[in-house]
Amino acid sequence: MGPQFSVHTREILEAARNEYPEPRSLLILALKLAEEEFGHLSNEVLSHVASELEIPESVVAGVATFYHNLHTQPRGKHVISVCRTLSCDLAGGREVSERFIELLGIDFGETTQDGLITLQSAECLACCGTAPAVQVDFDYFESFRPQQCEEVVEALRQGRRPPGGSGVPGGWPDGQEGAE
Ligand code: FES
The missing domain is CATH 3.40.30.10 (Glutaredoxin)
Known part of the structure; x- marks a missing residue:
């Protein structure tokens, strides 16, 4: 059996369906949830999303490969x-x-x-x-x-967070909030 959404993911999708009855409106959300759950959007995962939303696989693949923030290849930690x-x-x-x-x-x-x-x-x-x-x-x-x-x-x-970054563009580097 191929990848299957967890109960938790299905619950999120079901709740969203009430607000967005048009299946294509749910596609980005479903793909983000799928990526979170399966690590990346393999062909099998894309097929599963297509069947869950009952929309053509070509549409799902088109969206998954268009957006920079969706990933069809495995990524590092x-x-x-x-x-x-x-x-x-x-x-x-x-x-x-x-x-x-x-x-x-x-x-x-x-x-x-x-x-x-x-x-x-x-x-x-x-x-x-x-x-x-x-x-x-x-x-x-x-x-x-x-x-x-x-x-x-x-x-x-070494498993450490690199020093000097901040959580938002233009933010203070960590540990320097409010510094003069
Ligand atoms: S051009 Fe690099 S942050 Fe805008």
Whole structure:
């Protein structure tokens, strides 16, 4: 038997059905829930979503492959996203990218062999004024320098949260809230 939604996920979908009776309106939610539950959106998972919502698999696959925030390939435990939009690229994002690629031995869109880190390029992370920007899981790093790449990778390899990030673009680095 292929992947099947858990009872909990089905309950969330059922509750949403009451508010969004048109099945296609539920598609993004169903795909996000599926990704949470199964790790990534494999072909089998996409088939399951299509059958649950009773919409064509081609529609489900089209949406799953269109949105940057939906993932059809397995991802690492941690995700490093380097902004490659113009402001960041001109401010040093290219050098940051090259350093991460060198340190990790993988290219954008790839995951380290141990499954720990996925490296990806990102569109504008909303920190253009403090470019270049990098996101590590849910933390944002602004005015990021290539010299910081090693510290980030080391922290992740040691199971630590990399220092210096903040939970929102433009936020204070952790531990510095309210600092002068
Ligand atoms: S261009 Fe990189 S954060 Fe906007």
